[in-house]
Amino acid sequence: MSTIKALRKNVTLSTIRRGIWDENPVFRQVLGICSALAVTNLLANTLVMSAGLFFTAAMSSFTVSLLRRYTPRDVRIMAQVLIIASYVICVDLAIKAYYPEISATLGPYVGLIITNCIIMGRCEAFAYHNPPIPALLDGAAAGVGYSVVLTFIAFWRELLGFGTLFGHQVLGDGFTHWTIMVMPPGAFFMLGITVWLFRGLLPPERRD
């Protein structure tokens, strides 16, 4: 009995570890980076966006897995998209209701969670073939992996671009703002450097 329990715990841990580090959606698979680039100029926006993605990824994986026996193979992609879209609508309405200013700055990017390849990828690769609870964990882990990298990027972009963190002045008045960091090219540079950094930390044989 205890071995089964230990095994289960092991599987759970490895699922989580895989989502956050081994197969991190952003820097390992380079998926879903549209929003990684677009929302990372302010930390507050990034956290709201990450929470939205976390919720959608976990719940969509869970639902896709629950319905996996009743979904015909031919229409599974469409079914997955509709499931994801329904959760995204919930997220969008919730953000609109509680954080109207952030909703305005995020603009269409909340809606674009639907086409975020991370969620589709996890539904298709994992949730469609596995029971609901592991699927929920898998989706949640991918969401956390995404959030960690985004927060890292947003931290540097906001700090260097505006001299602030969460809108509070951190760097003194003498600091020259790196305006480029909050403009589109800064997003590309920062994500490129992040991918470089995290891949550099991996042992060479696993860099593919």
Add this chain to the structure above:
Amino acid sequence: MNGQPSALTVFVASIIINNILLTNFLGMCSYLSISKSVRPAAGLGMAVVFVMTITSALNYLVYDLVLLPLGLEYLRFIAFIVVIAATVQLVEMVMEKYTPGLYYLLGIFLPLIAVNCAILGVSLFMVIRQYSFVTAVAYGAGSGLGWALAIVALAGLREKMKRSRVHPALEGPGITLIITGIMALAFIGFSGMVPV
């Protein structure tokens, strides 16, 4: 509709100034994975122009004639994604039957486009910015052209890059993102050309 830029302005601006890829970061996934050589990149670019123009027109009609009168704006995500997926299927079938040459050129890229976030993004932006029908179609076509321009330019650069030595951890997506950053920097030079 006061103060709305004209359709031509929006068209030009969406190609070079507000490039959907370089300033709004949409359609990155296929941009990164299909930009290794010029030919497929050009094929995908053409398919995107085609689908984006059609779906921006269709989604405008769906939003304006169905969702708005019924007060169902919040369903737009689902409505748009269904329209896009259906359009891609339809375009694929029509092309296979009537223009097999074009079908073989673009065929494998069409299914990919259904999940290209740039397509959905264009439809969402046009609703948020409250464009008129003509402007919305011009915006869709311009964004498609802008996206195609960016992916073909990147594919050209990456073909040349094959001979350069890149740090092993930076290879692939890393260096591609940095090249894109430099391209975005260059495109900032266009801002101010057309008053947006």
